[in-house]
Amino acid sequence: MYNTTYYAATSLADAAAKIAADGDAKFLSGGQTLLATMKQRLAAPTMLIDLTKLPELKGISVEGDRLVIGAATKHAQVASDATVKGAIPSLAGLAATIGDPAVRNMGTMGGSLANNDPAADYPAAAMALDAIITTSKGEYKATDFFTGIFETALDEDEIIVKISYEIPKKAAYEKFRNPASRYSLCSVFAAEVSGGPRIAVTGSGNEGVFRVPAMEEALTRGWTADAVTSVKIDPETMLSDMHGSAEYRAHLVAVLAGRAVAKAG
Amino acid sequence: MADVKLTVNGRKIAKTVPDRTLLVTLLRDEIGLTGTHVGCDTSQCGACTVHIDGNAVKSCTVLAAQVSGAEVVTIEGLAKGDTLHPMQEAFRTHHGLQCGFCTPGMIMMGVDIVNRHPEGLDEETIRKELEGNICRCTGYHNIVKAIGAAAEEMSSGTTQMAAE
Known part of the structure; x- marks a missing residue:
């Protein structure tokens, strides 16, 4: 891995300010793709801005006909959480198929959506469950969010905060x-x-x-x-x-x- | 440089390391706990599996700075003095290893699997849960047997669970 610096963001505004000040910085969530990519020297961000300590990115709740999940929620939490299992068991089941148990203990929903790997699992759920992706700047429908392989509508300094899925019939x-x-x-x-x-x-x-x-x-x-x-x-x-x-x-x-x-x- | 504070196998440690230091590098090179292995270095093989705050993770794909403040348990933290943890004992009894390189990761994942399945384990579940741990010697059969046997031993309540 090339040299880099690590910074734990203290607020959404703090994270946005850090990335604005350093165009070669990247946001870090669970790191299960980004760190692996950096170890292969396929990416060399000058700074990693850790988003996982931000309270805004946490929590799982049902709001009306929607299930709302914080972007820093780990796959293992989605797979085992009683609220998710009760509202959308197929989403909990999907989370349980991502990577392996150790990867699921680090990787996050927001990280997966922001990366938009063509073989990632969550994007399919987001598209099928008419997800609304709330960011530090606004909201996207899932259909407008994914714009191509490894491409999304996110700006460089934009952070996914939470994802709301319609609870399906x-x-x-x-x-x-x-x-x-x-x-x-x-x-x-x-x-x-x-x-x-x-x-x-x-x-x-x-x-x-x-x-x-x-x-x-x-x-x-x-x-x-x-x-x-x-x-x-x-x-x-x-x-x-x-x-x-x-x-x-x-x-x-x-x-x-x-x-x-x-x-x- | 990053100031990293961890509790490793019950011992508090504080190290100042380059920000890019991986957890496994800190464990092996800074505090001499070489039981945690680096196999593939691409987060596929699971030889580097340790517990962070009670959950199995691949320590080759986590920055030490990312988990500062956490409780880490490595393979060295399982035995109580000369008494092996039931998972370690089961690997010995059931010949769950040949070269032994993957074994630390297998055992740490085995303990995690048992902890996550208080309802008990069948062979199919164990095999599925071992998806992220690769062994190139045994063909897995005796590893699966060992984890199944350890699960029964651990749930019988006669032995202490892993330090979490």
Whole structure:
């Protein structure tokens, strides 16, 4: 790891001021991606501004028809928290599939969303559950937040504070892992929210997480696995790499969507 | 430089280290606790697993400064004098190791798994929970057996739980 300095931010304003003063600084949350990247010398921020001590980024609560989770909440907390399990069990279940138990004890929801890895799990939940992402500067709908692989609408000095998910009528997450890396090769979050059915896919899209309007439309005529498995996905929109071709991933989307819809019941 | 204060295996320590110092580096190089191993250095193998405030984490992917103020338990903190922790004893009894390199991490994760499953453990759960700990010798079979046996021993209440 190249040399860096560590700073524990004391408030949102303090964190924003620090990053404004140093263009090569980066925000640090659980560090399970950033520190690993720095160790490989693929990133060399001059300063790490730790956001995890900020009280604004903590807490889990139900507010009306929404579940609100602080950005610094660790995956292990989301997976085991009684409020999350009660409100959106599929979200707790998703959190329990991220990384491994030790990674889940450090990695955070805000960190995962801000990084927007094309194989990350939370972006699929955010898209399917009509999440609202509250930052130090404003609010984003999930559909406006994810702008491409490792890209989001966040400014350099903007901090995710909390994420609110609509509590769905029903929902399920189906994850298909690469057997070696254990990352999603294709995973689908299916949900029925007040706006209608939602199908969100991670791990497969060549622009990152995406929704499948044709599948959502088909589900409005009846919540069955057959409604989605017959929808053809264009391989042109899929990632293609040593782990799986675009055609293979396009096929997986339909198969996994069918499983997720069936699991949601 | 970062001033890092930790309680390690019950002992208070204070060190001034470069900000980029990883927790595992502090444990091994600054306070001589070399039982915690660095295997892959890419947070995949789990040989560096320690407990921070009672939870298993990979100490090669945490800055020491990030966890200043925390309670850390390493493999050296499990035994009570000459009496091995039930998890250590079970690894010995069930031959849960061959070369032993991954063993400290396996044992620390094993204790964490048992702590998180007071309802008891079956083989499938143990195998799933060991996702982040890699062993290149044993084929895992005896590790799984050892953790299952230790879980029963620890829940029987006849032995002390791990220092958390």
